[in-house]
Amino acid sequence: MTGCRVEQGGLIDRTRALSFSFDGMTYQGFEGDTIASALLAAGVRIFGRSFKYHRPRGLWGAWFDDPNAIVDIRLGGIDYPNCQAATTRLTEGMQVRAVNAWPNACRDVNGVLDLAHRFLPAGFYYKMFMWPDWHLFEPTIRKMAGLGTLSLDVQDGFQSAILHDHCDTLVIGGGVAGLTAARAAAEAGRSVLLVDDHPAPGGALYCNQHGNDSQLWVKAQIAAIRTAGGRILCNTTAVGVYDHQFVSVATDRGMGHAPIVRKLRPARIILATGAIDRPVTFANNDRPGVMSLGAATEFLGRYGVLAGQEIVVLSNRPETYTAIEDLRAAGAAVTRFDPTSAANAIGGRVVKAVKLDGRTYACDTILTSAGLTPLIHLWRHAGGKLEWDNGRQTFVPAEGPDWMRVVGAANGTFSQEAAMTEARHAALDQPAPTRGVYHLPPSLADPTASGRQWIDLQHDVTLKDVALAHRENMVSVEHLKRYTTLGMAGDQGKTSNISGLSAMAHLKGETIPETGTTTFRPPFVPIPLEAYRGARRDRQMAPLKRLTLEPEHRALDAALGEYGGWLRPAWYGGDGERAAVERECRMAREAAAIMDASALGAIEVIGPDARTFVNFIYYNTMSNLKSGRIRYGFMLAESGLVFDDGVLACIDDNRFVISCSSSHADAVMAHLEHWRQDRFDPMRVHIHDTTQNWSTVTIAGPKAKAIVAGLGVLDSLDDFPHMSLRLCTFEGAPARVARVSFTGDTSFEVSVQNISASALWNKAIAIGAPLGAGPVGVEALTVLRAEKGYVLVGKDTDGETMPHDLGFAAPRLRKTAAFVGDRSLHSDTANRADRKSLVGLTVGPLEDPLPIGAHVVETSGSDGGIKSIGYITSSYHSPTLGQPVALALVCGGAEAMGQRVDIWHMGQTRFAAIASPCAFDPEGARIDA
Template sequence: MSQSNRISGGQIDRSKTLSFRFDGKSYQGHAGDTLASALLANGVRLMGRSFKYHRPRGPLSAGSEEPNALVHLRSGARQEPNTRATVAELFDGLEARSQNAWPSLKFDALAINDRLNTFLTAGFYYKTFMWPAAFWEKLYEPIIRKAAGLGALTRQEDPDSYDKGFLHCDLLIIGAGPAGLSAALTAGRAGAQVILADEDFRMGGRLKAETLEVGGQAGADWAAAQVLELAAMPNVRLMPRTTIIGAFDHGIYGAVERVSDHLAVPMKGKVRQTLWRIYSRRAVLAGGATERPIAFENNDRPGVMLAGALRAYANRWGVAVGRKVAVFTNNDDGLRTASDLRAKGLEVRVIDARKGEEVIDTSGRLGLKSVTIRSNGKVETIACDALGVSGGWNPNVNITSHHRSRPVWEEAIAAFVPGEDGPVGLTAAGAAAGALSTHGALATGQAQAIAALADLGIAAKADALPQAEDAPVAISPKWYVAGGKGRAWIDQQNDVTLKDVKLAQQENFTSVEHLKRYTTLGMATDQGKTGNVLGLAVMAGLTGKTIPETGTTIYRPPYTPVAMGTLAGRSRGKEFKPFRLTPSHKWAEEQGAVFVEVGMWLRSQWLPKAGETHWRESVDREVLATRKSVGICDVTTLGKIDIQGTDAAAFLDKVYANNFASLAVGKCRYGLMLREDGMVYDDGTTARLGENEYVMTTTTANAVLVFRNLEYARQVLWPDMDVQLISTTEAWAQFSVAGPNARKLLEKVVDQDISDAAFPYMGAGAITVGGIRGRLFRISFSGELAYEIAVPTRYGDALVRKLMEAGREFDAIVYGTEALGVMRVEKGHVAGNELNGQSSALNMGLGKMVSKKKDSIGMVLSQREALLDPNGYRLVGVKPVHKDGKLTAGSHFLAIGAAPVIENDGGWLTSKVYSPHLGCDIALGYLKAGDQKIGTQMRAVNLLAKPVQETLVEIVSPHFFDPEGERLRG
């Protein structure tokens, strides 16, 4: 049965035979085939089972509107569900399987649903599975999901790659049928930058499927010649296999290019698909039209097809879907199918609704065998294996609706056409605009291109159009055949029947939006491309309203389904985001450091030594070694902002809550930044390097935000201030050197005198290291005698090695972010967990830092009554009463004996570490009236732990370690 239904003609390459498999069976087709055309050529009409009733189904269409012929394409990790066989380009070795059928497509156990159809009508979930509520999630939904549905995911990692790109043009033309080609030729010849995108692998649109002539040539040949001319124009970019998926604001369109889907496996280095963002100044939608069916009893059997699809298979692919064909139409276009098929030698019976003829039923369980016709009262059954149905053509208005424009009803063609208020800069041409003849397409394509370019000041010429048919649309609307049992399909993908629409109407779900949600009409992968208008026309008929009165739902992006991988592009796995490496990264890697992601930065979390098996061993050692002698930490990630200008000092006074004007040259100061609502959002030290020159540091996390806010302050709030800003975060490699021996170590490295007298606490200034320019700041986060030393980043790697070498005699170590965290908690310094966006300086015990003698951001509102509540939250230190007591950040404070209810909540633990000095867990926390509770005992309760964790704790000063700060001034 090799290609038994292949007939002469078509635009396939018969010299190239391709082998493929469907449901395990081998077939052959030709280059230029789709999976659907090749299967039909082999006499295979049955390609899937329906969503709800598991009805046997074959393709309804020959294009992207397909509701039925959805398959699993490819196998293994590359298997893709819900692929439309009607657009899947055939390649050698293609493998596909049918979906939603078990154990096989021909015998599907769940076809029992079809017998139960009386119970499975619209809304049956809502009515049947209401009680008890708990059953829905645990029982009903899983069963329904298994029974009803589309394809299945492989749950394997996608082996292919995807990327994205950006394109710019004067005119984007969506669709390369006669209208799109005409528009592209007009614009291309005028010299405009043009992108012509078409979802098909071959351009030409409907001309490929017709026997119509254009300019005395076969339409398909004319189209091919125009594509050749366009391809030779450097200002025209042809994008076949590219679907415009959505119109976004201001001329931006999304497009998916299927780069490798026509190959078994993408070529080396190539992506499978590319997501393009197209920036157009104007766009023309030339997306054509989609034929719609007529609803009649059992109109969903394999072999029942849209009439235009039947003709497309014959003309484009040389495939006779059946040898004995019937055509049921309400318009002249259906007659074109009949005459084309007759010309191919097929036997065709026309059932013209306009003459009182109609199809009232069909037979054939797995494929059409006969149709029953009622003709002016006379009923007869004729044998046939294909039935073409034409209920008229719907312009593809989808993209014009993406900004909520509603299509309008055009009585002359009995269809919706684009509304007036579509996306700005987008106009429709050809069948998409309701110009359904070939001449109409050529003429409107040209006219819309000329108009669009005129808007841009580009003059385009109206060349003489080639001769083409200009038949009027002769249609007499007929939506459904009355008198059946109601098993007449409207939306085949969602198994919505005439009966379902009637039920929705009876239950008063008559608005189109309700109709959609109640029956699921127009949902899932095809988004109602064939069924929507039919469904609402039926509703209009049932309610006695006109179609315009009934209205229509509108369309959202994407136009056709988009793979998740395409949207993700290269951003997945290790490439989800870029990495930022610190200057000591290479050295730390050599030491076997464990890295932690801090935003995009990779920082050393701890640096294990040989024999250390638990992270705490490493961290405890790093803390103890630093406090005992000296430790080094890469702090390059802190934001650094260079601030210069004659108003720099005044500027700092505005953006910091505390005073900065008094800061002397060569000194640095800790600063607190508030939001306007009075909450603290960032902190850091700022050094005055010169009269009009400062360098500010921010937290790692807020570097970008602080910079943005500083720009806001200088451009918007105080626009006349003479202040210039630039980030220098990455320009300098900066290391903290902390511990009692910090100075001794640095004295070996720094060329200048850095004695306490020459470089006092909070000093800042220029130094050199082996002649290399650098900066030194005497600041401390750890509470130790500490410095931060900076050199140009290129020398950062050399500096850490030099520091370690110089520090050998002091047993210097490098510590990571965990040890940093331990030491800052021991000192009671706030960090991210305390800077939580809902805490004021007063909450942090830093209330006195907020100067009321100057206007600074957040000062006024930080003084609101509720924020000054003496019983509000205060930062406290927390120690377990018993040394082995465990603390957990997030635990809540409760008074001894108080029930764990919200009224008794005293606050919470923000940060917890193990302090190797104190030999126990310690924590910081926000406690109501905490400053008044120092020395008292409370419970720290973690209700989320199982069993609930309760620890008796002592409330202490947050300064666990060296509270007088003697060490850092040493």
């Protein structure tokens, strides 16, 4: 046996045994174990297979620094892919399987790939499979790529959460430095949050055997922090630092528990993330049984697990002797040597011995350390710089943001007393003490040494791969990273960075600082995608908006559907969609349509600069809009493209109401807020989304005036021209009436507060019924607006449409005041003669409607090929006209009225004629009828 459980010690509960399986075999561990510690205690050495060559892989680290032990887990009927065995807490009944191995980690049939390693160096797939055709190899390569198995079953009951938290001082890391800093800050009256990724704080204290002294000290610090009002979150990892001091921390990022992501913007961050062992590079240093010195002492101190019985230590750290004493006290035979690249691990699938200076030493475990590497990933996320410390043989923090302080081993301060002093200074905003002297003999990677020396264990990157990248002129460390996959995925340079950089520096004849470092990016450790999503899924991601009048629509047998994020009536009655739409269209043209328009955006702009603001926001001139008047207009993006359309109503000089598309209301609100903060004084312009405060009933048609007159909202309709607004009351409650039309007929929009909506709707229906009017749904409305050539932004426009493409060219030429998108309207692209413009298309009255999406084509070239010059955006049968109507975007369409064009769809060709977009009442006589 190699690994074993010692009789006492550790933070595990030996009274609670847990049963689990690994690759089909049953094992036991204890409460407080990780999967890795339980398997190591049971003597398991091979935990998985490497990504490319499928070489056996054992444990290297004891926590997130381990790149090897990645497993798939099934627990409680839920599958969890790609879990780190070293950080995943053991749970009763776990079914664990190694990834990238079949049938199991010990006997992997794909292990034969290692025999062909000479033909599979770094970048081989960029070259080898290009000839004769990449697609011949692609299916097999893609099938072999990736780690872990993703279940296709829908998993219920695993709900993560995203919370917003706050603190004045965020301390990341619960070791000696972190606990000291958190206590000092809390006792100074600061609002403190300490996060630590282990189940219990203490950090590297548990890597050394000091009896109960360490645990007692940790408990005292925790008690003092909480007494002073500080908070402590365990099992919580800071995964990234982003712009504006935004920090993301994840609790329970392992499987078995729903992860919680907290978003914080603390005023100060104290980084006390510690340091990890740097590997020693030598031949076959990837064999299971080669482990970091720090991992062995952590397994012993936290879990009571001895990594091996016969141990060889290759380390140049001053702290090595303390670790050796602890290992010997636990019963291991330990021999120490200085680290050297001339070493060679002996053994087939696991370590059996090590060869040093021509002599062979039997062993079952090789513990290595070429020094400590500070964990400064979060410092780099925040924009902090690094400098090379020759004495420590590593990078340490240099210049950086003044709101983040790095203390303890993360700052290269490896002395416990010095780390505590440094932490207190940081907590109290005192100047940082000078970093102490520390001397470490160099033990850097030598790419000229013999044998296969591994620097990225997960991705099978060797020093020879680095040498190959250098020969192929990959002179940048970022090129090296991408060409060899060095430091990618979960490792993110934790174990491989210094070795890879030292090898590149050696080959280029430079120092490591001259070679530089790669970029560290969030997340610091892998976390489940579920944690990013949180509750934002299905209807929680985009909640379906509901109308106040929904019960009334259901009572009228409405077929409800989603339109622009709202549940709205599509049509009424049980006679089917086609019959209902035709009936409603005729009713709207012959009598009146009564429609629920509450979903249209209603955004109020208020303030002394409101008039200037809306004039800047709109393409059309709005500065001269008078009180009580309404004007149609476009909003543009900075690119000059149509962003939204709608009407603007002026209540008075300081108050306007923007009516926008129902599906765009949220985006328009964000658009307005963006420009308010960018260009205007926020104290002089205020924006309020009142869409869901009001309900609107639209009455449109030849008999609309009679119905509105019966509602009693206005004393008279005689002096109420089109595009006007009146403030009034309905049954004693506030109301607004707007004369605007989306159907081309006389139309009134009556808006009331939601409490009055039901009474307004029912009264309109009751008055309209004897006149032949009734409820009309969205589907009939789209036909009515297409007959008039009214556009729906996003349907009748595309990602290239500008307002002059829709026939609105005057503001581009005449408006002198600045507005959003103005410059873009005068670019070469905007002035091309072949731009797609909005047109109508006509076909014979007995023909079927043209297919939406069908292409308008012309013959191209001598071979008779066809070329698309546009496409159909809207197309319906018009019951009013007795024939199909269609809208299309066609290149040069505005200058081609009356011309016949070919329509191509799904291999079939039809013919149509280009016409004006307005097919019904082109004179507009019915609007004021």
